[in-house]
Amino acid sequence: MRTFTLREAQSMLPILESLLRKSIEAKTLIEEIDQEFNELSERIFLNGGTMVDVRACAVRKAQREKAIQSAKDTLSEINAIGVQVKDLDIGLLDFPCKINGEIVLLCWKMGEPTIAHWHGTDEGYAGRRPIDERMQGE
Numbered sequence: 001m002r003t004f005t006l007r008e009a010q011s012m013l014p015i016l017e018s019l020l021r022k023s024i025e026a027k028t029l030i031e032e033i034d035q036e037f038n039e040l041s042e043r044i045f046l047n048g049g050t051m052v053d054v055r056a057c058a059v060r061k062a063q064r065e066k067a068i069q070s071a072k073d074t075l076s077e078i079n080a081i082g083v084q085v086k087d088l089d090i091g092l093l094d095f096p097c098k099i100n101g102e103i104v105l106l107c108w109k110m111g112e113p114t115i116a117h118w119h120g121t122d123e124g125y126a127g128r129r130p131i132d133e134r135m136q137g138e
Helices: 006-047 054-081
Strands: 084-087 092-099 102-109 117-120
Touching: 006 054, 006 092, 006 102, 054 084
Parallel strands: none
Antiparallel strands: 084 092, 092 102, 102 117
């Protein structure tokens, strides 16, 4: 497992934020198309059938598949860097960091200007604590 210093993690934020945004946009599109298809299915069921624009549905299905692949690719790229995506909905990333021989997770959430929190590997977002001098010196 790759570990990061606070400085290394901080320097990667612009690239990671860009990848994360791309994944979030893809996820949003997938959910939007899924909602459209659910509504169409419901209309068909309630009406006992209906005329469907098959071509438009095929286009949306292709867009959905492309968005799925885009999300998978960007998440794989983030993972390959060694960074953990903890919550795509809020844009939450964890960076493994070795402090005094122990692995902790530097924690960053989209919208935060810098990495300002950390937590233990068995704690989650709710256990975040402010970065302290142990991480600053790394």
